[in-house]
Amino acid sequence: MKLKNLSFAISTATIMAIGSMFSPAYSAGKDITIVIAEEPDIVDPCEATRSVVGKIVKQNVTETLTEINPADGSVTPRLATSWKQTDNLTWEFNIRKGIKFHDGEDLNAKAVVKSINRALNPKYDCEIRTKFFGNIKLKASAIGSHTISVKTESPQPIMPALMGTMTIVSPNTQEAKGVRDPKGTGPYLFNTWTPGQSVTLKRFDGYWGDKPEVENATYVWRNESAVRAAMVKTGEADIAASIGVQDANDPKMDFSYFNSETSRLRIDLTRAPLNDIRVRKAMNLAIDLDGLMGTIFPKGVVKMTQIVVPSINGHNPNLKPWPYNPAEAKRLVKEAKADGVPVDKEIVLIGRLGIYPNATEAMEAMHAMLTEVGFNIKIKMMETAGWLDFLSRPYAEDRGPALQQAQHDNNNGDAVFSMFNKYACKGAQSMTCDKQVDAWITEATAATGINRRDTWRKVQKRLHEEIVPDVQMFHMVGFSRVNPRIKFTPTISTNSEIQISQVKFN
Amino acid sequence: MRQYLSKRIFSSILAITGLFVMVFFLARLTGDPGHLYLPIDAPLEVRKEFSEKHGFNDPIYIQFGKFLGDLTDGNLGYSLRKERPAIDIVLEAIPVTLSLAAVAMSIAFVGAILIGSLAAYRPNGIFDRISRVISLTAASAPDFWVAITAILIFSVSLGWLPTSGIGGVPYWIMPIAILVIRPLGLLVQVVRGSMITALSSDFVKTARAKGVKEKVVIFKHALRNALLPVITVAGDQAAAIANGAVIVETIFGWPGIGKLMIDSIMQRDFAVVQASILITAIVILSINIIIDIAYAVLDPRIRHK
């Protein structure tokens, strides 16, 4: 008996001892707590284009030279006050005066150039470079104390938009990627990072702009959407940036927002029977998109006609979504079959678990609807790594016909960030190879103004009507839960950034 | 005893080495980490450059050679994702899981012995039946279901406990309760089973006939012999928790080794996978050694072999 008493005493004492070593994260007064889905593995601002990093760092700790207006994709000043293109290959940016970094250094042209060079250093794989500047050879130099010039080897008409991704860090920042206490110019200082538990930001009193209301912000993370939603409900958190549609059942606290994601099934046009346009058209006609809205997909989703969302420059507003016409789909399939197209061949439907809420059900629904009109579909749900193998080049030579569940987001203002990779002959995820599309993509990339916009629109139209490279699904919607004691409205950029300076108290 | 211990430790070290080599080679069969690490939009040249830089394209034996070289410098690998030495990350996560495991297993072990012995005393009696149904229900309930339901009831509706996170005692209650359920359920059954056998054995009958007090019969004679399989199962359950109380860590946001291991496997962060398996293996093998010593302590017949 003694042994049992002893062990019980030891365990209780242990609980107390260990328990008291950790401190909880609660918020009160002018402090808020934000709960996100995962811990950032890194907080280096040169990775700020990754949503898990950007939510904490972007525009809070470090700011970018320009900013993309979420409503219409236009480029507005942030750390740069104005810019102009001096010749075909060169842009000049004027840097705002009188700003200091968190460590006291001045924001000047030299500091900006150093920051740009750091982000684009090929020795380190900053996502700003790999995602946006990968193919661009760029040279930045300081001309004057607060002006920089950016010269590229080929014309880059959207350089101002690209600079919306360029976060500027203090010149004292270490060169190697992996800085754990970033110093920028933003309204908040990076205060603490307790690995595994929380990140805190503290209001910076030397900020150049308006003083924000929130004094301290604590970020915590919980994988489970139900738990994030519960935390806001009980008051343990103030903002749950994104929760699943199933947990967004409180209209007083929950907001839905377009999250700039577009979901589709990419068709492998190179493999029979998918190389026959009748088959591709039939697949689109077979899908009851209305039936999926409000059931498997949330109510606010919008049927897609092209891969970019309406607020992006290059979106063609004149295209109509595919109607639901299973009879016509069956007819097309029969016609193709009569011409010898192997419509009975097994087509693999490659899905990715958790790509969006209800991903598996969505694939089961697609399976059911496609099978209904006569196709032979086999589902293959995979985890991210496996799915990626099928998504990007190089593609397996011996692959069979496949449809791939995919989602793309572009909230950077211009279609150029989507079109090449998805639809050009050499695009990293493209299955399409159409000479006209390629020509227009090249033309639009170098064009400006109305000409640029209209050329993109020509590409969208041709893809939608004459090539049909996708089974088109939806522009997606996300949900946030916000505690009534604060005022915060999610926007199309909420997946990539949460600007604490925009949070106000009720 | 000392000889036994050193032999055991030596063969465990061999086992760990074998495991480590196996993991090194097998993990690299699961694909290119660059794919996962770089953004989808990264151009092909960037990807190729990345693989070159990190040596993912080198033949496996060259990668292994490089790794051994690093090892001699005391470097167990660098996490691709977190830009930190893998061993640091793992050593931060392990105490969290270990404390969860230790507390949960203590409660489960003690509870199981009490409940299981009482049930075995009158097999098929009322207490036995009730405890059996409850413990079986507990042992086969899906943990995430229990966890989320518990949060919804005790945090959201009743407001008695915090939803999640690490902190003082209230933060421990739900995670521990959920971790205790399955081992408790299983161990109650095992204790009951072996106690029934022990209580009907000859030496117990003799003890009773000799007039030994019932309490002594149960705890001194029967329990001692019944404990061998119980300890084995308890050890297996402790190892299972150490290997990843994943669901609890994920749902309640505790940064333990289970979640770390799953995430690093899904992200193909090989250095962290290797380091976490290594540390977990050391923990599990240590538990097994302790159990083997417990056998010898409990059963003199084994001790004198």
Next chain:
Amino acid sequence: MQLILEKNHLVNKFRKIFSMFMNDKLALISIIFLIFMVFLAIFGPFLISESYTKMNLRLRNLEPFSFDHHFMYFLGADALGRSMIARLILATQNTMFIAGSAVILSMTLGGVLGLISGYYGGRTGNLIMRMADIIMSFPSLLLAVIVLYMFDPGLLNLVIVLAFTRMPIYMRTARAEVLEIRERLFVSAAISMGASNLRIIFKHIAPLTIPTLITIATLDFAFVMLGESALSFLGVGIQPPEVTWGLMVAQGRNYLQIAWWLAFFPGLIIMLVALSLNLLSSWLRIVLDPRQRWRLENIGDKSE
């Protein structure tokens, strides 16, 4: 005359077993339930009309216990509007096969290895135990991902992964039991009478280890079902539209607040099967132990 005697003998044996069942009502219910499950596993898919397993988004997440719809929808409908009852029946086959095979495989292999290790000891015994250590330390998820990458996903690979990761507990338990039993008097007696090692292991020692192994196996059945659930959830298990109870539980995870029945009913059935198996194994334990059998027999029964 001989034939009649033998027939009577068989009938009497059957009667005896039947009466032992009648004396433990819980075990009786369990075996009936399990036989029903096996029946569903084999014949279930043929008995359900296809319409109940077809997607019907209008019935999505239909609540259970309503009398407005066909009785097949009494337990509600899942996220795609398919009848829960129909899906549960369909899943029986896959679940029973996967969990059953995995458990039998791991118990047999693990048990034999544990027996050998415990009895012979020495280098072989040590090697086997270190193997158990290694398997215990190898995360099952990594193994599943690796197997998946090298081979195509499928039922068989899933069974192998699940069986492999559960082997150590049987290995270690069997060994622990053998260590203890080996020292008993009757074993020394058998050895001194010249019985061969194999005979001793399989005729004398093994039967004594089986009760504990079976106790563990019956509970392991539930763990394997839930383990398969976790693997399927992470994408390395069963592929839709194939279904197991475990997959239904995993898919119901997101709906706990608005459609609790999606995860509840498959979870409930897993529990009931585990419970039945365990009650049955308890009964078996008593039946097989000559010293305990009296609890189930009708003492003083004249029909002996």
